[in-house]
Amino acid sequence: MYGDACSILEEDEKEQMAFDLYRAAANVYIKLEKYTDAATFLLRLGLSADQCKATNTQCKAYLSAILVYLYADDFKQAEKCYNDCSQIDAFLSSDQNRCASKLLSAYGEGDVEEIKRVAQSSAITHLDHMIVRLARKLPTGDVSKHKYGATKDEEEEPLDEDDLT
Secondary structure (H helix, E strand, O other): OHHHHHHHHHHOOOHHHHHHHHHHHHHHHHHOOOHHHHHHHHHHHHHHHHHOOOHHHHHHHHHHHHHHHHHOOOHHHHHHHHHHHOOOHHHHOOHHHHHHHHHHHHHHHOOHHHHHHHHOOHHHHOOOHHHHHHHHOOOOOOHHHHOOOOOHHHHOOOOOOOOOO
8 A cells, every 4th residue: 555655756857845755654564564665665765866856865875775685684685776776876975875885895804793893883773774673683593604715615726817818
């Protein structure tokens, strides 16, 4: 129902009126533990905010989506979302981008203390309360499995700097 209402407002070019509906839909999906759907609505909020030139809302929505993916223990999707959002200039130069970057780096290093520290940062505390609650519970799952180089990459032969092929 929220999705239909948002679509109608988008069609009427009244995206700004849909902001609260996107947030409400994301909150419902979080309560239902349907994190991918919640992140989808947050990304839609970001797109609508972009249409309305609401840069702050846009950046918060993108960081929120990344946090939802991390809470769902979907590091690959969080990284993909971050990379996609980083293509947008407004997000690239934002505090929310720096926060997301630090968080993903901490996950990549398997640094639980850094994850908890970043989750307390002001960029996160200024998000919607449901997202803040999720962020405070990070990390979920086994962080060491996300460590860079903790996969098959260790088995590959070292790079030969003299080999130009």
